Amino acid sequence: MDVDISAVELKNRRKKNWLIAGIISILLVVMIWGFGVGLQPSIKRSAIRLAVAETGDIENTLSASGEVQPEFEQVIISPITATIQQVVLDAGNTVKAGDIILVLDKESTQLSYEKQTDQLELKRNGIAKLKLDLAKSFFDLKINDSIQAMEISSLRADLENAKRLEKAGGGTRETIETSEMKLRIAELKKKQLENDILVKQQTMNMDIRESELAAQIQAKDLQEFQNKLKKSHIVANRQGVLTYVNKNLGSKVNEGEVLARLADLGSFRVIGTISDTYADQLKIGMSSIVKINETQLRATLTNIEPSVQNNALSFELALAEPASSLLRPRLKVEVYMVTAARSRVTRVANGPAFKGGRVQDIFVLTAEGNAERRTITTGLSNIDVVEIESGIQSGETVIISDLSTYKNIKQLKIKS
Numbered sequence: 001m002d003v004d005i006s007a008v009e010l011k012n013r014r015k016k017n018w019l020i021a022g023i024i025s026i027l028l029v030v031m032i033w034g035f036g037v038g039l040q041p042s043i044k045r046s047a048i049r050l051a052v053a054e055t056g057d058i059e060n061t062l063s064a065s066g067e068v069q070p071e072f073e074q075v076i077i078s079p080i081t082a083t084i085q086q087v088v089l090d091a092g093n094t095v096k097a098g099d100i101i102l103v104l105d106k107e108s109t110q111l112s113y114e115k116q117t118d119q120l121e122l123k124r125n126g127i128a129k130l131k132l133d134l135a136k137s138f139f140d141l142k143i144n145d146s147i148q149a150m151e152i153s154s155l156r157a158d159l160e161n162a163k164r165l166e167k168a169g170g171g172t173r174e175t176i177e178t179s180e181m182k183l184r185i186a187e188l189k190k191k192q193l194e195n196d197i198l199v200k201q202q203t204m205n206m207d208i209r210e211s212e213l214a215a216q217i218q219a220k221d222l223q224e225f226q227n228k229l230k231k232s233h234i235v236a237n238r239q240g241v242l243t244y245v246n247k248n249l250g251s252k253v254n255e256g257e258v259l260a261r262l263a264d265l266g267s268f269r270v271i272g273t274i275s276d277t278y279a280d281q282l283k284i285g286m287s288s289i290v291k292i293n294e295t296q297l298r299a300t301l302t303n304i305e306p307s308v309q310n311n312a313l314s315f316e317l318a319l320a321e322p323a324s325s326l327l328r329p330r331l332k333v334e335v336y337m338v339t340a341a342r343s344r345v346t347r348v349a350n351g352p353a354f355k356g357g358r359v360q361d362i363f364v365l366t367a368e369g370n371a372e373r374r375t376i377t378t379g380l381s382n383i384d385v386v387e388i389e390s391g392i393q394s395g396e397t398v399i400i401s402d403l404s405t406y407k408n409i410k411q412l413k414i415k416s
Contacts, residue, residue, distance in 0.1 A: 041406060042413035043371075048401040050365070051349035055394045058347050058387045059289075060380035061336035062281065064274035066290060068331040070263035071322055073243065076234060078253045080104065087247040095236040101245060101260050102234040104253070120218050127211045134204040138197070145193040152190055155183040240264045243329055263329060267322035270299060272335045273312045281339055288317055291334040291383075292326045301337070340380055346392060347385045351400025354378065354386050363412055365397040371412040 086103040089095060159179040166176055244261040246253065253259065270290055274282070282304055290297045299317035317335070319327075353362050358378055363371040376391030392398060406412055 041409050041411075042415050043403075043406075044415045048399050048403075048414075049351055051351065051398050051400045053346055053348045053388060053392050053394050053396050053398060055344055056347055056385075057341065057343045058345055058380045058385055059287075059338045059382055060340040061289065061338055061382040062274065062278050063383070064272045064335040064337060066270040066272035066317065066333045066335040068268050068327050068329060068333060069271055070243070070265060070329055071267040071269045072264040074238070074240070074262040075258055076101070076236075076260040076262060078104065078234075078255055078257045078259050081253070081255050083252050084246065084249055084259075087245060087249065089242060089245065090247060091242050091245045093242050094240070095242060095262065096239045097237055099236045100233050101236060101242065104234065116218070120215065123211070123215045123218060127208065127215060130211055131208060134200075134207065138200055138204060142197060145190065145197060148186065148190045148193055152183065152186045155179065155186050159183055234259055236262055238262065238264070241329075265329070268319060268324075268327040268329075269322065270317040270319065270333065270335065272315050272317055274315070274335075274337065276308045276311050276313045278337075279308070279313050282313070282315060282337065287338040289336040289338065290317065290319065291336065292331070295326055297321055297324060297326070299335075334383075336382060342380055342387065345379065346388045346394050348388055348392065348398050349400055350381060350384055350386050352402035353398070353400045354381065361407065362391075363399040363403055363406070364392060365399070365414070370414050371399055373406075373410050373412075 082104040084102060085105040088100045088102060095101065159176065162176045162179045166173065240262045241264075242260060243263045244258075246257075246259050272288075282301065284301055284304065286301045288299045288301060290299050298320040300320070301315055302318045303316040305314040354360070359375065360378070361373050361375050364374050366372050374391055377389040379387035379389045381387065403412070
């Protein structure tokens with residue numbers, strides 16, 4: 001038969017059930033927590049790169065490439081058309097003023113010089129002959145002028161005689177008029193001869209002067225030719241290092257062709273190239289950084305080439321330390337053009353974690369030694385550091401490795 005349960009017993013039973021339910025709930029929570037801890041993503045500390053945020057200065061840069069070149073490089077060209085007879089010094093040799101670098105075969109040039117010498121002598125002989133011919137022509141004109149003067153005197157005497165005869169009744173008016181006509185004609189011929197003498201004298205001087213100038217020009221050309229012949233031994237006119245020598249023995253070189261390059265390795269410059277998309281950001285006088293291995297040298301932009309080749313713009317940098325021992329000809333270097341700079345900002349070492357976006361997520365170590373995902377805002381950046389405008393404080397440790405595979409994870413356990 002059924003037995004009535006007292007109210008007290010029912011109350012105790014309810015307490016017991018609540019207690020059991022509570023214990024079960026606690027156990028479930030503990031189990032779930034333990035299961036979650038066991039599944040929390042983790043990464044080994046040795047697999048990541050860490051950097052501590054700090055306060056300092058930063059420069060925003062544009063990446064470019066460059067090549068170290070001597071600040072001074074002399075191009076030695078062939079003074080004549082000749083063949084290379086002997087190579088005395090090769091590229092890489094140090095030379096001093098007066099050292100012979102190349103010897104050219106000047107035989108054909110020597111023959112040309114001798115031919116021009118003979119031509120100049122013929123021209124000078126022609127000038128002497130011209131002077132004689134002109135002197136004779138001028139003398140003949142002077143003689144003809146004297147003869148014409150004598151003829152005029154004779155005609156005047158005849159006219160006077162005709163006039164006297166007419167007065168005496170022994171001549172006619174026609175005889176007088178004929179004598180006057182002959183006299184006028186003779187006087188006109190005399191004026192013509194005098195003008196011819198004047199013009200002849202002027203043209204003589206001009207012809208002689210013209211011939212003498214032509215001879216002087218040829219003589220100067222010949223002197224220059226002779227000087228070039230003397231330079232058939234290609235010598236250094238200053239101390240330096242040979243960076244190039246044409247050593248093709250027996251090959252023909254034309255006048256003006258490059259035979260050697262002589263560089264002064266006491267100081268250097270950098271010739272850089274950058275994408276033409278950054279052309280509007282380059283300004284004469286802007287600061288730049290030249291990186292050689294782990295060493296940075298400061299430089300200043302001094303020249304920008306006006307033309308673009310293969311979508312690249314060339315420029316020239318003057319180094320603050322042009323005589324640095326790290327520099328050598330044709331050395332390839334990294335160049336960073338400084339477009340902006342800020343002081344006393346929060347910055348952290350650059351790494352794969354920074355994707356270039358202004359706002360992005362990154363992992364920061366917590367006090368417990370794990371990592372939490374945090375949204376940050378970046379500012380200026382260069383190859384070495386990134387400015388942090390918000391999201392990270394100076395002194396915090398940041399993971400700068402690429403953790404994009406954990407982009408949906410808020411917490412990351414760091415294993416030793």
